[in-house]
Amino acid sequence: MSRRELSLVDGDWLQERLEDPDLVICEVDERPLIYRVGHIPGAQCLDWRVDLQDSVARDLPDGDSVARLWQRIGLAERSTVVLYGDQSNWHACFAYWLFKLYGVEDLRILDGGRQVWVREGRPLTRETVPESGCVPRVPAASGARYRARWRDVLAAADNGIQLLDVRTPAEYRGDVLAEAGYAEEGAQRAGHIPGALSVPWDIAVDEDGRLLDEDQLRVRLAARGVDLEAPAITYCRIGERSAHTWFVLHELLGGEARNYDGSWVEWGSMIGMPIATGEQPG
Incomplete structure (x- = not known):
């Protein structure tokens, strides 16, 4: 498969x-x-x-x-x-x-x-599913294999890791703290992490929300400057859009990637953290 x-x-x-x-x-x-x-x-x-x-x-x-x-x-x-x-x-x-x-x-x-x-008109229901009485699997110890912390992000350039900012271009430039309707997810400062590429998450999906095929994904990501042979850390505002891009990079394309779930809400609110604004990575 x-x-x-x-x-x-x-x-x-x-x-x-x-x-x-x-x-x-x-x-x-x-x-x-x-x-x-x-x-x-x-x-x-x-x-x-x-x-x-x-x-x-x-x-x-x-x-x-x-x-x-x-x-x-x-x-x-x-x-x-x-x-x-x-x-x-x-x-x-x-x-x-x-x-x-x-x-x-x-x-x-x-x-x-x-x-x-x-x-597609497929079946829907309003019936809720009762809680299961099964014996659940035991969670493994949560490791750092797929997760990045702010220290990993700070050291990314020195370790040859590319940073991918998957928010909207307006968020990346620093024009807005958060999109309209997400005021509770704003950070203290606007902008992006220096060195991060602007790779909006939705370049990976078609008009109907389905994910593009592998060849199209590679072309679109390369057009944004992404090196698919190099490790990457993805981030957005609170970690959910960046999980989508992580899925594309790691699960579909087989790349080495981690999700920075602290994302901009953490980075943009921490004292002393470097920030860039505008169109360029900085």
Whole structure:
């Protein structure tokens, strides 16, 4: 199987397997209310702010919290997990990245996410899935293999690692702290990390939200100056869009990549951190 077949599925693949007892389906939206409007039959709801983040500190959930989540959704050793959501799978890719950090390998993203499933007229339900009574798999120790911290970012240039800023060009230039509607995600300063390339996340998707094929991805990324043979660290504002680009680089293209989930909210608020503005990396 190709890397794409191992990490990405389409609606036909998923609809044929909705009754598979070893399949765990999770919807991860920006706002969980969307799930209650109608979701894929059998899908669990993951609240990315509650389930995929620490309840107190701005950090990832610890292993015990992840184990409780996996018990609730029925993620056992034999499970195959399919994740999908709105916004072309921003938050679904964040969940994918988090699950991967904790040792799950049998993971898939539904190509195009929620909007494509709905557009194709596939089945939806409002029935919620009861909590599973299964014995969950044990989370592995969360390592640094796929995650970057601010110190890694600060040392990136010295270590031959390229930084990819996947926010909008306006955020990159420093014209705005955050897009309209995301005031709670603003940092203290605007701009980008010096040396970072501007690689908006949406260059990887088609008009309908599906991911482009490998050749198109390589062409578009190269046009933005990305060296696909060199390691990369992706970042955005809070780590969800950069998880999408991490998925493209690492899972689809087989590159060496890490996601900086602290992203601009952390970097742009820390005293003494270098910042660049304008069109150029700086």
